[in-house]
Amino acid sequence: MIELATVLKLLHVLGATVLLGTGAGIAFFMVMANRTRDARAIAHVAQTVVIADFIFTASAVLLQPVTGWLLARTGSYPLTEGWIGLSLVLYLLVGACWLPVVWIQIQMRNLARAAADDHAPLPDRYDRLYRVWFYLGFPAFAGVIAIIWLMLAKPSVAIGF
Structure with missing residues (x-):
């Protein structure tokens, strides 16, 4: 018989x-699409990215x-356990x-669509949004990696909860 804890861990x-x-995947495809500077390609990729974020990322979130x-309940870990608390903060x-990245992706998609429809170059606002989107990815990825490490290592962490 499969244990509940094993199913939860999975x-x-x-x-x-x-x-x-x-x-x-989203980051890779958006960066590669952006490099083309082709508004139609960017609009298509951004649309796919927005859908993927809503289906996959939101479900996992x-x-x-x-x-x-x-x-935590089945393992008798209090949520105030240091590594759990730090994971929650991260x-x-x-x-x-x-x-904000989801909102930015929608805006970039809309701007790229409009540029493609008008046979115009991407507007400056698109480039500003892209830079913010790009730089928000670094703390997000670092945070997810840190959370996975905390989940695996369960280090003794004192964070004052």
Whole structure:
């Protein structure tokens, strides 16, 4: 018989994998599309990226705290345990980066669509948004990697909760 804790661990690891993998895939495809400077290609890729973020990333974002909380309960870990508390803080940091990124992706898609429809170059606003999108990715990826490390290592961390 499969234990509940094993199922929860599997779901939690799958959620973390989806967050990291989808994020990396989205970043790669958006960067590659942006390099073309082809508004039609960028609009198409950005549309796919927005859909992927809503289907995959959003699902994992919702799954992670639920499975994490259930794992903490089944493993008798208090949520104030140092590594869990630090993971939660990092999760909020990642979310604070991801939420504007989703909005930015939608804006970049819309700007690229408009430029493609008008047979015009990408506007300066697109480039400004792209830079913000690009730089928000670094703390988000670092945060997800750090959370995965904390989840695996469970180090003794004193953070004063």
